[in-house]
Amino acid sequence: MNKAGMRMGLFSKLFLAGLLAFTMAACDGLPRGAAVQSEIVKGADQPEADFAVYPVTKSFLPSVQHWPETGIRRYGWLSRDHGSSAQIIRPGDTVNLIIWDSSENSLLTIPGQRTARLDGMRVSETGTIFMPYIGKVRIADRTPDSARQLLQRQIDPIVPGAQVQLSMAEGRVNSVDLVGGVNAPGIVPLPDQNFSVLAAISAGGGVRPALANPQVKLVRGSSIYQTSVSRLYEDPALDTRLRGGDKVIVEEDRRYFLSLGAAGQESQFTFNRDRVSALDALSIIGGVADSRANPQGVLILREYPSSALAAGQRGPRQQRVVFTIDLTTSDGLFSAKNFHINSGDLVLATESPVNNVRTIVSIVGSAFGLINVASAAGN
CATH class of the missing domain: 1.20.5 (Single alpha-helices involved in coiled-coils or other helix-helix interfaces)
Incomplete structure (x- = not known):
């Protein structure tokens, strides 16, 4: 050389x-696409740490199930009760009367006529209508047949032998508003007092097929109730009956979670069912990248409200929490199947140290x- x-x-x-x-x-x-697990949880065991780390295991699941939910607020729901199968007259309804009278000197008809029509009589706020020669008669809270019998009794002393025929049209107080999420939204009259949420949705042409995991929101006065359409399908006891003035809103599930790191997809995903487990979430995002991800380091980052740390409240040690999932053990897999994702959670697939x-x-x-x-x- x-x-x-x-x-x-x-x-x-x-x-x-x-x-x-x-x-x-x-x-x-x-250069790499995600953090390593040790970088995320570093310092968690220090007294000044502002976050807590919890491995998702069988022994941990009973505790976290009692912690407060985070993310978009969820409302309760009403169980079904039973009402009258008949129509009930309410203030604001419209009543049409036909009075049949065959007498020659009738007070209600002109010569040659046998009927007197009183159409479009609106039931007042006090529940009354005005009848010629009788005055105000309260018919609210009665069925149409009960109201007809009452008017018949009232008119008998004045026009003996006359017969009363009554029909009604529901007004706003006897209707519900089907606001959206169906093929034909609008005002739906209550045909009886057993008219349910699913019946109203059916009257509106059904749920729009494009909605993911559609939710039903029932607004009654100042109260709000919510459940999913799938729950109503599965449990008839939840198909609660409606009351006049209710508002029914069908909308897409607004809950979401995020995925980042060495995941199949890095994006924002909506909930496709009422309960999304950690395994469901991993399936939705396309799993983790086989060549990059650390299967022992799937992290779920969640932030709790300050109220979760209040005295007497079962909750985490810190508002910021990192849940760790090990996909290489049977306990980790089974536990991930029973760990529920909350709205706003971040599913982070960490990078494998081997890549470095x-x-x-x-x-x-x-x-x-x-x-x-x-x-x-x-x-």
């Missing part, structure tokens, strides 16, 4: 040593290749 080749070999060795030292020093700064080693080896291998090329050139 000539002197130039020797100098080149010495330079190559020095370059390799420097490259190795630089590579090891810059290990933490290597692979990157270093790749860099070193490339360096050796360059040195060999340089050495061959020097020779």
Whole structure:
């Protein structure tokens, strides 16, 4: 080997040593797509830590199930009760009367006619209508047949032998508003007092098929109730009956969770069912990247309200919480299946530490290749 080749070999060795030292020093700064688990949970065991870490295991699940829910507020629901199967007259309804009278000197009809029509009589706020020769008669809270019998009794002393016929049209107080989420929203009259939520949705043409996990919101006065359409389908006891003035809103489930890191997809996902488990969430995001992810380091980041830390409240030690899931053990998999995702949670698939080693080896291998090329050139 000539002197130039020797100098080149010495330079190559020095370059390799420097490259190795630089590579090891810059290990933490290597390009990668996600954090390593140790970076996220670092410092959790320190007294000044502002977050807490909880492994998701069988023994931990009973505790977390009693912690407050986070994210979009969820409302309760009403169980079904039973009402009258008949129509009930309410203030605001419209009543139409036909009075049949065959007497020659009728007070209600003109010669040659046998009927007197009193159409479009609106039931007042006090529940009354005005009848000629009788005055105000309260008919609210009665069935149409009961109201007809009452009017018949009232008119008998004045027009003996007359017959009263009554029909009604429901007004606003005897109707519900089907606000949206169905094919034909609008005002739906109550045909009876057993008219249910699903009956109203059916009257509106059914739920729009584009809605993901559609939710039913019932607004009654100042109270709000909510459940999913699928629950109403599965449990008839939840198909509660409606009252006049109710508002029924069908909308897409607004709850969501996020995914980042070495996941199949990095995006925002809506809930596709009432309860989404950690395993459901992993399936929705397309799992974790086989070549990059650490299967022992799937993290779920969640932030609780300050009220969750109040005295007497069962909850976490800190508002910020990191739940860790190990997909390489049976306990981790089963526990993930029973761990519920909350709205706003972040599912983070951390990077495998092995990737850093692979990157270093790749860099070193490339360096050796360059040195060999340089050495061959020097020779």
